[in-house]
Amino acid sequence: MKSIQELEKMRQETLEKVNLRRDRKGTRIVVGMATCGISAGARPVLMALLEEVKKRGLEDVTVTQTGCIGVCRLEPMIEVYKEGEEKTTYVEVTAEKVKKILLDHIVNGKVVYEYTIGAYEK
Amino acid sequence: MAKNILTDENFDKLQLAIDENRNVKGALMPILHEAQKIFGCVPLEVQKRISDELKVPMSEIYGVVTFYSQFTLESRGDYIIGVCLGTACYVKGSQAIIDKVSELTGTKVGKTSEDGKFTLEATRCIGACGLAPVLTVNEDVYGRLAVGDIPGIVSKY
Amino acid sequence: MELYRSHVLVCGGTGCTSSGCLKIVEKLGEELKKHELEKEVQVVKTGCFGLCEAGPIVIVYPEGAFYSRVKPEDVERIAEEHLLKGRIVTDLLFKDSVEADKIKSIEQVTFYKKQQRIALRNCGIINPESIEEYVAFDGYSALAKVLTEMKPEAVIDVLKRSGLRGRGGGGFPTGMKWEFTAKAQGDQKYVACNADEGDPGAFMDRSVLEGDPHAIVEAMAIAGYAIGADMGYVYIRAEYPIAVSRLQIAINDAKKHGLLGKNIFGTDFNFDLEIRLGAGAFVCGEETALINSIEGKRGMPRPRPPFPAHKGIWNKPTVLNNVETYANIPQIILKGAEWYSSIGTERSKGTKVFALGGKINNTGLVEIPMGTKLRDVIYEIGGGIPKGKAFKAVQTGGPSGGCIPADYLDTEIDYDNLISLGSMMGSGGMIVMDEDNCMVDIARFFLDFTVDESCGKCTPCREGTKRMLEILEEITNGRGTLEDIDKLEKLAKTIKSASLCGLGQTAPNPVLSTLKYFRHEYEAHVIHKKCPAGACQALLEYIVIADICKKCGICATKCPVGCIDGVKGKEVYFINQDRCIKCGACMGACPFKAIKKG
Numbered sequence: 001m002k003s004i005q006e007l008e009k010m011r012q013e014t015l016e017k018v019n020l021r022r023d024r025k026g027t028r029i030v031v032g033m034a035t036c037g038i039s040a041g042a043r044p045v046l047m048a049l050l051e052e053v054k055k056r057g058l059e060d061v062t063v064t065q066t067g068c069i070g071v072c073r074l075e076p077m078i079e080v081y082k083e084g085e086e087k088t089t090y091v092e093v094t095a096e097k098v099k100k101i102l103l104d105h106i107v108n109g110k111v112v113y114e115y116t117i118g119a120y121e122k
Numbered sequence: 123m124a125k126n127i128l129t130d131e132n133f134d135k136l137q138l139a140i141d142e143n144r145n146v147k148g149a150l151m152p153i154l155h156e157a158q159k160i161f162g163c164v165p166l167e168v169q170k171r172i173s174d175e176l177k178v179p180m181s182e183i184y185g186v187v188t189f190y191s192q193f194t195l196e197s198r199g200d201y202i203i204g205v206c207l208g209t210a211c212y213v214k215g216s217q218a219i220i221d222k223v224s225e226l227t228g229t230k231v232g233k234t235s236e237d238g239k240f241t242l243e244a245t246r247c248i249g250a251c252g253l254a255p256v257l258t259v260n261e262d263v264y265g266r267l268a269v270g271d272i273p274g275i276v277s278k279y
Numbered sequence: 280m281e282l283y284r285s286h287v288l289v290c291g292g293t294g295c296t297s298s299g300c301l302k303i304v305e306k307l308g309e310e311l312k313k314h315e316l317e318k319e320v321q322v323v324k325t326g327c328f329g330l331c332e333a334g335p336i337v338i339v340y341p342e343g344a345f346y347s348r349v350k351p352e353d354v355e356r357i358a359e360e361h362l363l364k365g366r367i368v369t370d371l372l373f374k375d376s377v378e379a380d381k382i383k384s385i386e387q388v389t390f391y392k393k394q395q396r397i398a399l400r401n402c403g404i405i406n407p408e409s410i411e412e413y414v415a416f417d418g419y420s421a422l423a424k425v426l427t428e429m430k431p432e433a434v435i436d437v438l439k440r441s442g443l444r445g446r447g448g449g450g451f452p453t454g455m456k457w458e459f460t461a462k463a464q465g466d467q468k469y470v471a472c473n474a475d476e477g478d479p480g481a482f483m484d485r486s487v488l489e490g491d492p493h494a495i496v497e498a499m500a501i502a503g504y505a506i507g508a509d510m511g512y513v514y515i516r517a518e519y520p521i522a523v524s525r526l527q528i529a530i531n532d533a534k535k536h537g538l539l540g541k542n543i544f545g546t547d548f549n550f551d552l553e554i555r556l557g558a559g560a561f562v563c564g565e566e567t568a569l570i571n572s573i574e575g576k577r578g579m580p581r582p583r584p585p586f587p588a589h590k591g592i593w594n595k596p597t598v599l600n601n602v603e604t605y606a607n608i609p610q611i612i613l614k615g616a617e618w619y620s621s622i623g624t625e626r627s628k629g630t631k632v633f634a635l636g637g638k639i640n641n642t643g644l645v646e647i648p649m650g651t652k653l654r655d656v657i658y659e660i661g662g663g664i665p666k667g668k669a670f671k672a673v674q675t676g677g678p679s680g681g682c683i684p685a686d687y688l689d690t691e692i693d694y695d696n697l698i699s700l701g702s703m704m705g706s707g708g709m710i711v712m713d714e715d716n717c718m719v720d721i722a723r724f725f726l727d728f729t730v731d732e733s734c735g736k737c738t739p740c741r742e743g744t745k746r747m748l749e750i751l752e753e754i755t756n757g758r759g760t761l762e763d764i765d766k767l768e769k770l771a772k773t774i775k776s777a778s779l780c781g782l783g784q785t786a787p788n789p790v791l792s793t794l795k796y797f798r799h800e801y802e803a804h805v806i807h808k809k810c811p812a813g814a815c816q817a818l819l820e821y822i823v824i825a826d827i828c829k830k831c832g833i834c835a836t837k838c839p840v841g842c843i844d845g846v847k848g849k850e851v852y853f854i855n856q857d858r859c860i861k862c863g864a865c866m867g868a869c870p871f872k873a874i875k876k877g
Contacts, residue, residue: 001419001536001537001538001543001544002537002542002544002545003544003545004423004427004544007414007419007420007423007544010411010414010415010536011414011415011417011420013411013415014411014412014414014415015415016282017282017283017321017411017412017415018286018405018412018415018416028341031365032365033363033364033365035364038364046284046319050282050284053282054282062341063284064284064285064341064342064365065284065285065365066365066366147574147593148555148573148574148575149575150575150576151555151556151558151572151573151575152555152556154558155517155556155558182576185577186575186576186577189560189577189578189579189734190557190558190559190560190578191558191559191560192517192557192558192559193558207479208479208480209479209480209636209637209674209677209708209710209724209725210479210480210636210637210642210710212479212724213637213638213710213712213716213721214637214638246477246479246518246561246728247478247479247480247481247482248293248297248518250293250294250297250298250331251294251331251480251482251634251636251642253294253297253298253331253334254636254637254642256297263296263297263298265297265298
């Protein structure tokens with residue numbers, strides 16, 4: 001190691017990989033991955049989320065899975081927990097919708113109302 | 123049992139270890155560790171070779187070998203049973219465990235059974251205090267023991 | 280680099296390896312493959328989580344779900360339910376982590392809640408065999424900071440102000456030690472690490488080396504820079520094979536990445552490290568004995584002065600610190616002296632790692648701020664005494680320490696308080712004893728250890744400890760007299776003041792402290808020939824309680840020497856004391872609990 005820059009580079013590269021195990025601050029995105037969710041296509045959603053998070057270098061965002069969120073007919077569903085914010089539930093999510101959710105909500109802080117469960121119910 | 127351990131092959135291995143460490147400062151300990159691994163013990167013949175090669179007096183080597191408990195002058199049994207007598211195991215009753223092992227193998231603590239099968243040792247803490255009391259047979263560890271478990275363990279070997 | 284959505288951490292410390300974690304890792308691999316999760320879930324073998332009692336331990340992040348005593352057959356369910364479907368397998372979780380149907384993550388479990396992890400901060404979190412992961416958790420940043428921004432004197436100054444004291448036992452201020460060595464004259468200086476953790480029942484150094492070996496490499500390089508040394512030795516017990524191999528991997532990786540070797544971080548600082556194996560001699564934990572052993576001699580202590588700071592390895596100035604001490608140093612450099620000195624008590628700063636063992640529910644490794652009460656460690660973190668037994672004493676400091684009775688449970692743990700109670704911090708063994716442990720027998724046990732490990736160089740230790748052991752054996756065998764107790768005390772004080780090294784000077788502590796707090800137990804042994812705890816076999820008597828005996832005769836059939844007389848169904852059974860070998864078989868066999876020992 002010849003310079004601090006090299007060390008910092010290594011740190012950044014690995015940080016993404018191990019970030020899950022640090023103190024859980026920031027944003028948590030949970031994908032419903034019970035049998036219903038998986039059969040409705042939750043896995044591509046999960047992969048899209050992981051990819052987008054990585055692409056944008058969102059350090060404080062963790063993507064994780066959970067069991068059945070409960071409204072199986074609206075699967076795939078994801079829930080976003082942001083610090084200081086109520087939980088937001090998005091329904092019938094697709095890989096396309098993921099991109100918009102990440103950009104508008106996670107990066108710019110604007111909830112994408114038309115995808116949320118509230119919008120659907122109306 | 124008198125296995126012949128002082129073979130040419132073993133001495134060749136020892137020579138390699140000596141050559142590798144010759145220029146290291148304080149080479150004696152690393153070489154003795156290797157010797158113990160190669161021969162299973164460090165008898166006088168082996169000490170003599172190390173002495174000749176390193177130009178260190180035999181008396182000094184003998185002194186070092188006998189000081190440390192990891193080095194032994196005689197070879198040990200095929201199965202080394204170590205019963206932990208560390209504090210945590212002791213307060214949980216490992217003395218009774220060691221007595222039972224001794225009775226079943228016919229081996230006194232620190233000795234090797236006559237057929238060369240078992241060596242019984244009272245070891246210091248092996249750090250598996252969560253499993254106390256603990257015994258090891260070579261690499262295998264048995265924990266959370268009761269005296270009643272011992273016959274089953276010994277009969278496996 | 281792959282990004283995983285979930286990390287499964289499996290403890291690969293010695294405790295969990297002994298209870299079979301390798302099979303778990305293997306099985307996890309198979310299951311992930313079966314469910315095609317290899318690209319989503321990463322399995323990491325880490326260092327010790329500390330709660331060895333509950334091993335093998337598996338932790339799943341990001342939930343922080345804490346599975347304990349996992350068996351290979353449980354892995355299938357964890358993989359299918361949790362990793363595939365995201366449903367935590369509640370019944371496999373650590374018992375304390377489920378409360379009123381709410382699942383707590385590992386940080387919230389009582390065992391961890393009161394702890395503050397500095398030396399153990401990476402243990403159980405990173406893969407100890409990956410230099411990248413260490414770097415990701417700020418590893419080697421302290422070394423970078425020191426080499427590029429600080430003068431050696433400034434490093435020493437930070438350490439001095441932090442108040443860090445040696446964690447190996449004596450508690451000497453680390454900054455001062457470094458300063459002495461830095462100022463000593465010498466063309467060549469050395470840095471050494473004492474990893475010859477020999478106290479029975481103590482394993483914190485091993486856990487640091489197994490869980491976070493790079494921290495030691497980094498800290499030793501920092502020490503090298505501060506004192507002007509380019510070579511370091513880690514002296515480690517050969518009994519710790521996992522620790523040795525992980526440290527070797529760490530050293531090799533550090534060399535490969537130029538974090539050891541020449542011109543580190545482009546500066547003119549060079550530093551190299553070598554491992555030296557101990558060979559099973561407790562006395563080598565004493566600094567001058569350790570130095571002799573590194574030099575390839577019998578590990579006997581040298582008289583001090585000269586101290587190692589002036590004449591250490593090959594008579595060159597040497598700074599020698601313990602593993603846990605080093606583990607604190609990178610953090611102190613990064614977070615500052617003020618941060619560190621804000622933790623702890625007036626004269627003992629920071630945290631201390633203890634290996635909690637003996638008669639306690641949560642056996643394991645705990646790191647607590649100095650000043651925590653003994654009671655909190657034993658009853659809150661440790662979860663109290665099993666089987667509802669009564670607490671009798673806690674032993675700290677291993678064979679150099681003493682037994683602390685219940686009256687002092689509210690003592691705040693720090694160097695000075697423990698010494699004033701006749702014990703010491705030592706390296707951090709903390710063994711809990713209950714009503715069934717005889718304090719005379721415990722003293723005998725420790726003396727047996729010191730007699731075995733005395734190097735034989737000085738007479739007080741070589742002869743004196745042997746005589747003390749003989750007296751203790753007489754007492755536990757019921758042949759002791761009151762004069763013996765006085766003799767024991769006098770001998771103990773002589774050995775304490777006249778021995779050459781720390782081993783001899785502290786060897787009488789177990790006896791002196793038990794004499795101070797449990798003299799009545801000694802007296803019961805010599806006057807009444809009774810062992811109140813029922814631990815000393817020679818003084819035991821098994822007696823049939825006539826009122827309870829149902830005359831079934833089971834005891835008589837179980838007795839291996841046929842010393843129990845009676846007539847089945849007609850006569851209460853009776854144990855002939857002169858023939859009884861005190862094996863206890865009758866007591867175990869009696870269905871009515873009609874046999875007592877006393």
